[in-house]
Amino acid sequence: MAIFIDSSDPKEIQELYGWGVLSGVTTNPLIIAREAPDADLGERIREVLKVSWGDVSVELTTETEKEQLEEALAYHTWDRERICIKVPMSEHGLRVVHALTKKGIKTNVTCMMAMNQAYLAALAGATYVSIFSGRVKDLGYDVRPVISSTRTILEREGLPAKIIVGSMRSMFDVNEALEAGAHIPTITPPLLRKMVHHPRTESTIAEFNNAWRNRGSKK
Numbered sequence: 001m002a003i004f005i006d007s008s009d010p011k012e013i014q015e016l017y018g019w020g021v022l023s024g025v026t027t028n029p030l031i032i033a034r035e036a037p038d039a040d041l042g043e044r045i046r047e048v049l050k051v052s053w054g055d056v057s058v059e060l061t062t063e064t065e066k067e068q069l070e071e072a073l074a075y076h077t078w079d080r081e082r083i084c085i086k087v088p089m090s091e092h093g094l095r096v097v098h099a100l101t102k103k104g105i106k107t108n109v110t111c112m113m114a115m116n117q118a119y120l121a122a123l124a125g126a127t128y129v130s131i132f133s134g135r136v137k138d139l140g141y142d143v144r145p146v147i148s149s150t151r152t153i154l155e156r157e158g159l160p161a162k163i164i165v166g167s168m169r170s171m172f173d174v175n176e177a178l179e180a181g182a183h184i185p186t187i188t189p190p191l192l193r194k195m196v197h198h199p200r201t202e203s204t205i206a207e208f209n210n211a212w213r214n215r216g217s218k219k
């Protein structure tokens with residue numbers, strides 16, 4: 001079990017890695033475009049690498065097989081151990097995953113909504129298969145069977161791919177993904193912070209601290 005952070009913000013990542021609960025980072029072009037529209041991708045990812053440990057997923061922005069392979073090989077030079085190439089699911093995407101796997105390069109196949117897609121990605125050699133909880137639910141479907149059937153098939157077939165669940169919008173989504181069999185929820189900084197807090201925890205701590213501060217005052 002592990003938790004990844006779904007962000008490209010080096011400051012947030014550094015701070016949240018300090019909690020000792022994170023072991024990887026996932027980014028995508030939308031996240032980077034929102035968080036740092038003017039940033040140079042390479043510089044941003046190098047900053048992220050400096051303040052984190054574990055795999056850092058960087059998504060391909062090109063669209064043809066040839067371009068994607070070139071782009072992947074360029075990203076791989078940024079850190080040959082830790083950069084994981086995020087490949088959007090498609091027919092040629094599977095070929096890209098297969099080619100990168102043969103070179104020993106880690107891949108994360110992304111934008112998946114269904115078990116059949118995740119199964120193909122795992123067969124092609126993906127290190128991670130990413131299922132999009134929120135977007136499956138937006139379509140009106142239950143994501144739990146997608147996650148649990150993917151976990152069952154990966155285990156039954158002895159495929160080493162780990163299931164990442166992203167596109168999570170609430171704590172309920174995180175809990176549901178974990179219970180359904182996700183290996184790794186990838187969580188945005190605001191949602192990760194929400195997971196720490198509970199109003200009853202905070203009122204209990206305040207009650208204990210008040211009792212300690214006021215001890216003996218009623219004698």
Ligand SMILES: O=C(CO)[C@@H](O)[C@H](O)[C@H](O)[C@H](O)COP(=O)(O)O
Nearest residue numbers: 026027028110130134164166167186
């Ligand atoms: O695919 C992965 C993890 O591998 C995630 O980084 C994924 O791209 C993000 O959770 C996206 O933000 C999902 O899209 P959205 O529904 O949150 O807009």
